[in-house]
Amino acid sequence: MDKDEEKLIKRFGKVEPYNVPDGYFEDFTRQLMSKLPDKSHKTGIVEFHPMLWSSRLRGGIAAAVIAAAVTIGVYTYIGKFNVINSYERSSMPQKENIEQSKTNFDQMADYTMMDNEDIYASLVDNK
């Protein structure tokens, strides 16, 4: 024991300065045990037994295959369509492109039931 420790012990002693409520320790075990959850003695390792050919798994695999097939088919069809369209467009002469645009505009105008005069007027107002 060094001198500093001797000084502390001489001055303060080693008395316990704290206390507890009456009956605290007597009651502690009962109170604590009532809070503990039930224990399973299974280990923490989750045991996984994949049953590959269970009916549920078969159904899931089948659904996934069908979904994949449909997705691939749709993308193929759309892709083919777009390829054709883009090919067709790119191969169309410039003049025919312009004519196509005019036709689309006219169809739009008919749909809105506006004539050319109204359309021009709205364009002026919006400036």
Next chain:
Amino acid sequence: MEYNENEILKELKNEQTCRRAFSKIVEHYSQPLYWKIRHIVVEHEDANDILQNTFIKAWSKIDGFQNKASLYTWLYRIAINESLDFIRSQKNNNNVSADQNEGLASRLIADEYFNGDEIQANLQEAISHLPDVQRSVFCLRYYDEMKYSEMSEVLGTSEGALKASYHLAVKKIVEFFKLHD
């Protein structure tokens, strides 16, 4: 109720008897653990919470207890770690500063769960100024008279480092009283 740890460890492995075995552990260790915790955290309510958390944690991990360390060391380690976590979180959440420790002595004197006089209260205030781990080393050695070899197992620190830590703590407390006397 006689406490036989070897029997209790066997009972713990049996689903039918594990709960009863654990209650014997709680009964045997609750008091010594409580006082170790209390010396570190000071307030009874806090010590009570930490003691409960210690046993709840131990219960959740008891299946993994492999007898590499004694049950005593294992439980004490959980308790000390919980206590240190608590005082660190107190500092972080409440911004407890050195100034806040200044009034501890007068708060303790007014505390119904403090038996000591002004001198004892001043000692507790001096201890509260120590760094966390040093505080726990001082309390374990000074109040609980824990052997350095046991402390080394509990805290996972070498005996040499613990001795140095304790002597530094004692020196700081002596210096504290030189300044405040």
